[in-house]
Amino acid sequence: MLAESRLPDDPGVMMQAVMAKALPRKPGLLDALRQRPLVADGAMGTQLYERGHPINRSFDEANLATPDMVKAVHAAYVRAGSNLLETNTYSANRVLLGRYGLADKVELINRTAVRLAREASAEGVDVYVAGSIGPTGEGSAVIPEAIAADIESAFDQQIAVLVDEGVDALLFETFHHLAEMEIALKVARARFSGPIIAQMSFEEDGKLRDGTPPETVAAILVHAGADVVGVNCCDGPSVVLDVATAMLTQAPLVSALPNAGQPRRIDARTIYMATPEYFGIYARRFMKAGVRLVGGCCGTGVDHIRAMAGAARMMSGGRVPVESAAKLSARPGTTVQAARDPVPLSERSRFAAKIDRVWRERLGSGTIARAPKDRSEFVVSVEVNPAHGLDATRPTEIASMLVGGGVDVVNIADGPRAVLRMSNTALGKHIMDTLGIEVLLHVCCRDRNLLGLQMDLLGDHVLGYRNLVVITGDPPKLGDFPKATAVFDVDSIGLLRLADGLNRGIDPTGKGIDGRTSFLLACGAEPAALDYKREVSRLEKKIEAGADLIMTQPVYDGDVVERFLDDVKRFGVPVLLGICPLASSRNAEFLHHEVPGMTIPDAIRERMRKAAPGAEAQAEGVAIARDMLTRFMDRVVGTYIMPQVGRYRAALDVLAPLGYGTPE
Numbered sequence: 001m002l003a004e005s006r007l008p009d010d011p012g013v014m015m016q017a018v019m020a021k022a023l024p025r026k027p028g029l030l031d032a033l034r035q036r037p038l039v040a041d042g043a044m045g046t047q048l049y050e051r052g053h054p055i056n057r058s059f060d061e062a063n064l065a066t067p068d069m070v071k072a073v074h075a076a077y078v079r080a081g082s083n084l085l086e087t088n089t090y091s092a093n094r095v096l097l098g099r100y101g102l103a104d105k106v107e108l109i110n111r112t113a114v115r116l117a118r119e120a121s122a123e124g125v126d127v128y129v130a131g132s133i134g135p136t137g138e139g140s141a142v143i144p145e146a147i148a149a150d151i152e153s154a155f156d157q158q159i160a161v162l163v164d165e166g167v168d169a170l171l172f173e174t175f176h177h178l179a180e181m182e183i184a185l186k187v188a189r190a191r192f193s194g195p196i197i198a199q200m201s202f203e204e205d206g207k208l209r210d211g212t213p214p215e216t217v218a219a220i221l222v223h224a225g226a227d228v229v230g231v232n233c234c235d236g237p238s239v240v241l242d243v244a245t246a247m248l249t250q251a252p253l254v255s256a257l258p259n260a261g262q263p264r265r266i267d268a269r270t271i272y273m274a275t276p277e278y279f280g281i282y283a284r285r286f287m288k289a290g291v292r293l294v295g296g297c298c299g300t301g302v303d304h305i306r307a308m309a310g311a312a313r314m315m316s317g318g319r320v321p322v323e324s325a326a327k328l329s330a331r332p333g334t335t336v337q338a339a340r341d342p343v344p345l346s347e348r349s350r351f352a353a354k355i356d357r358v359w360r361e362r363l364g365s366g367t368i369a370r371a372p373k374d375r376s377e378f379v380v381s382v383e384v385n386p387a388h389g390l391d392a393t394r395p396t397e398i399a400s401m402l403v404g405g406g407v408d409v410v411n412i413a414d415g416p417r418a419v420l421r422m423s424n425t426a427l428g429k430h431i432m433d434t435l436g437i438e439v440l441l442h443v444c445c446r447d448r449n450l451l452g453l454q455m456d457l458l459g460d461h462v463l464g465y466r467n468l469v470v471i472t473g474d475p476p477k478l479g480d481f482p483k484a485t486a487v488f489d490v491d492s493i494g495l496l497r498l499a500d501g502l503n504r505g506i507d508p509t510g511k512g513i514d515g516r517t518s519f520l521l522a523c524g525a526e527p528a529a530l531d532y533k534r535e536v537s538r539l540e541k542k543i544e545a546g547a548d549l550i551m552t553q554p555v556y557d558g559d560v561v562e563r564f565l566d567d568v569k570r571f572g573v574p575v576l577l578g579i580c581p582l583a584s585s586r587n588a589e590f591l592h593h594e595v596p597g598m599t600i601p602d603a604i605r606e607r608m609r610k611a612a613p614g615a616e617a618q619a620e621g622v623a624i625a626r627d628m629l630t631r632f633m634d635r636v637v638g639t640y641i642m643p644q645v646g647r648y649r650a651a652l653d654v655l656a657p658l659g660y661g662t663p664e
Contacts, residue, residue, distance in 0.1 A: 026126045029169050029195045030227055032083070033253055033292040039283075039309045040084040040130075040257055040295025041077035047301060048073065048088075058100040060092040063112040070113070074120030078127055080302045081309025084293065085121055086132040086171055087113040089162065093154045095136040107161050114165035130171040130197065131162030139180030141210045148183060155187045169195040173257070174233045174297070176201055176209055178217065182224050189225040197255055197293070198226035201233040202243050214243045218250035230255030233297045237282035241289065248290050256291045258282070260299030280307030287315045290531050313488035314446070314472050322450075322494040322508045324501070324545060339504035343518040345548055349466035351409045351438050352520040355379055355549060358637045359574040371634040375406045375658045379638030381440050381551075381576060382651045384410040386422035392430045398648050399431050405652040406660040411440035411469060411640070415447065425456075429463055440522070441465050443495065444473025450489040450498075450508070457502055461517045469522045469551060470496050470542075493541050496521055500546025522576075523547035527555045527564035528599055536567055543571050551640045554580035556600045556624070558631055565635050574637040579629055581643065581650045582621035585609045618647065625654045 032038060045059045051069050053062050062070050070088050077085060092110050094103045102109070114129065121127040136151050143151065162170065170188050175181040181198060188196050198221045200208060207213050214231070221229040229251045231243040240258035247254045260279070279296065286294045294312065296304045346356040362377055363369050372378040382402050384395050399410045410431065412424040428439040441460065448456060460468075472492045490498065498508055505516035523542040529535035539550065550573055555561050561577070568575065582588045582600075585608040592600040604624055611620040629639055641651040652661035 026128075029084075029128050030253070032126065032128075033228065037287045037292050037294060037312050037315060038083040038128075039081055039305060039312050040255070040293055041074070041082040041086055042296035042300035042302065042305045043260075043298050044070075044073060044086065044088050044090070046299055047076075050301075058091065058097060058102060060089055060097065060109050060113070061100065061102060061105075063088055063109050063116060064105070067112065067116055071116045071120050074117050075123055076302045077305055078120055078124035080306040081312070082124070082295070082305055083126055084128045084130055084169075084295070085117045086130050086173075087117045087162070087167070088132070089113045089158070090132045090134040090173065093133075093136050093158045095138060095150075095154050096134075106157055110158055110161040111165055114162060114167055118166075128168040130169040131159070131165075131167040133158060133162070133170060133172050133184065135175050135177070135180050135184075139175070139177040141177055141179060143177075143179045143183070148179075151180060152183050152187055155184050156191070159187055159191050163192050167194075169197055171197040171199070173199045174201045175199070178208065178210075178212065178220060181221065185221070185224040185226060195227045196225060197228040197230065198224070199230040199232040199255060199257065202231055202239065204235055204239060206239060206242050206246070214246040215250050218247035218254070222251050228253040228255050228293060230257070230291075230293065232257035233259055235259060237279060237286075241282060241285055244286060244291050245289050253292050254290070255293035255295075256286050257293075257295040257297045258300075259297045260301075260304060276301075276303035276307040279304045280311050283308035283311035284315060285530075287312065288530050288534070290534065310486040310488065314486065314491060322490055322497045324497050339501070339506050340516060342500070342503040342516070345520065348518045348520050349438055351379075351381075351440065351467050352548070354408060355520070355574055355637055363574065363635070363637060364572075369634050372658060375655070375660055378633070378655075378658055379576065380407045380641065380651075380655060380660070381409050381411045381638070382407050382641045382643065382648065383413060384648070385413050385416060386424065386427040388419070388421055390422065392422065392427055395427060396431050396434055399437065400435055402648060402651065403435065403437050406655070407651070408638075409438050409440045409467060411467075412442060414442040414444040414471070414473065416442075416474065425460065425463070425465075428465065432464055438467060439465065440467040440469060442469045442471060443499075444471045445488050445490050445492065445495055446473035446486050448489075449487050453490070453495060454498060454502070454507060457499055457517065457519075458513070461502075461519070466518060467520045467522070468499065469524065470499060470547070471524050492523060493538065493545050496523060496542055496545035496547055503546070520549065521547050522549040522551050524553065525550050525564070525568075526553045528553070528557065528560050539568065540571065543573055547573065549573065550575045552576070552578040554578040554598075554642060556604050556628070558628060560599075561628070561632055565632065575635075576638050576640040577629065577632055577636045579625045579639050579641045579654060581625040581641070581647070581654055582608055582617075583644050583647060584613060584617045584621075585611065587621075587644065618650065622650055622653045625650075626657070629654060630657075 048059050048062050049055060074085050089110050094106050097103050097106060117129045121129055136154050138147055138151055170192055172184050185198060200217055202208060218229045229247055231240050234240050237258045240256050244254050244256040283294050294308050346353045358377055358379055384398050386395055402410055412428050414424050424441060428441050432439055470492050499519055499521055501508060502517040503519055506512055525539050526535055588600050588605050588608040591598045607620055608617060611617040643651050
């Protein structure tokens with residue numbers, strides 16, 4: 001870099017500037033929502049109040065009285081990761097402004113609001129501006145004709161200004177009555193051809209005040225002209241998730257912008273209690289359910305949005321697009337290095353060779369699928385993770401015991417549950433050097449940027465790693481350091497594309513590297529995912545990106561596994577079935593009720609309840625795992641076992657019928 005070069009002091013601003021030059025022109029808002037979930041901003045009124053705006057003055061008036069304050073709120077949300085800014089115009093209609101003697105300022109307040117948001121949006125990448133419109137306060141379940149005319153006129157006046165100022169979308173929020181929302185949508189559709197977002201506020205029971213359920217509300221709003229329907233305000237993320245999930249049955253694009261929980265009165269101040277970490281957790285749940293626009297309402301601030309934006313990056317591909325090696329080499333008019341064919345799977349590692357052989361001989365195309373006769377026809381990986389500290393002795397002893405009992409490889413997670421541990425790269429290297437065995441290394445996208453991931457992959461290959469599990473990774477908020485920064489430049493699909501490119505001798509820019517890697521690339525899948533359709537779609541993209549092997553999360557419902565194996569058969573990729581032997585009835589109940597995505601059928605939990613605590617319960621957990629594995633042995637190349645609470649020998653117990661646990 002030249003000495004004269006000057007960079008912004010804020011590295012986030014520098015990254016945004018680079019990204020703005022590197023990325024193509026942003027798509028329209030609806031196209032963007034169809035491509036990936038977006039993050040809206042949080043509360044405006046709460047933020048203005050905390051910055052000193054008088055509680056007895058109109059918050060919309062702040063556009064004129066303290067424009068720098070309004071713009072600062074917008075800019076803070078952009079820096080936190082917001083893709084959609086709502087103008088400070090929620091109550092900027094003549095009915096509500098009239099209560100503050102500002103009815104003659106409707107046009108000026110709305111025009112200024114759009115310009116402030118637009119100026120702040122320029123600090124980010126792919127940021128849209130939506131004209132925020134709230135109810136007039138005159139609505140009810142049944143609106144008399146004369147009042148309806150006044151409401152329509154008030155909406156028309158405000159919408160005309162917002163549209164004239166060039167907003168990217170109109171966003172109606174916190175409406176309690178369908179009758180008033182229908183008036184607003186009628187006016188909006190007559191004035192505006194762009195995207196319209198219509199959000200209602202529901203009661204604690206998940207219905208409108210008049211008892212209308214959310215799925216009916218969604219159908220009505222779509223019919224009335226809304227492109228995106230949704231829910232905002234309410235009591236907090238939990239109620240909003242239930243409502244949004246119901247709305248998804250009637251609308252393809254749904255938004256969810258909850259309050260920060262129930263407000264509490266503390267020392268003469270109104271405080272919202274839901275934490276940013278809690279919002280980050282629910283952001284993932286919203287997006288897994290299929291919600292395409294998430295954000296915050298009353299009581300939410302910059303930290304809440306930052307947590308949601310981190311979840312969005314993790315769930316939707318990261319912030320940096322990575323093209324496949326095939327696309328790079330085929331792009332006309334470029335000087336990129338032509339991609340080479342990857343090393344054949346059978347030559348990449350002993351583990352890869354066994355997968356290739358078992359797949360071809362027992363399960364692959366042109367063969368008659370059958371169950372394995374012994375462990376020579378079955379592939380097994382067992383998870384062994386580093387402890388919280390410097391001693392690698394114990395996990396190395398465990399690895400030795402497992403491999404001695406017939407396990408093909410141990411796999412080591414990359415900071416599982418976002419808890420501080422020795423790096424898996426260091427532990428894996430120690431195990432390989434000490435025992436002379438192969439390791440299956442997890443690589444996640446959470447802690448390293450795009451450059452760091454590439455450097456690590458090249459270094460891993462030099463260190464002797466040949467088997468990788470590519471995952472997005474658990475967000476930091478799950479662990480002991482919730483304030484740690486989550487990077488997520490790419491997600492697992494992007495990282496698979498990157499690694500596949502290195503296997504073909506090129507980096508993500510199309511530039512050739514010195515040599516080529518020869519990694520086996522495994523990916524994860526969740527057969528019991530809440531949004532199952534999305535999960536299968538993402539799995540297909542992972543395979544297109546270069547995944548050679550599918551490793552499933554543990555599932556205890558055989559019918560769920562059956563459905564999954566039926567649906568992924570068309571991909572023609574071998575599967576390792578995830579198994580997690582239960583340790584006790586309490587353990588089963590915890591997994592069922594407390595771990596997202598984990599469902600244990602009543603019949604299985606009943607088996608664990610009937611078993612006496614201790615050895616009998618552990619034996620029953622092994623029997624349940626063995627039953628599941630036996631049922632599907634003729635459809636998978638092997639299994640991926642995740643022992644619990646240090647019970648690693650249980651893995652060999654599950655596999656005993658195939659001869660594991662005894663010398664060959």
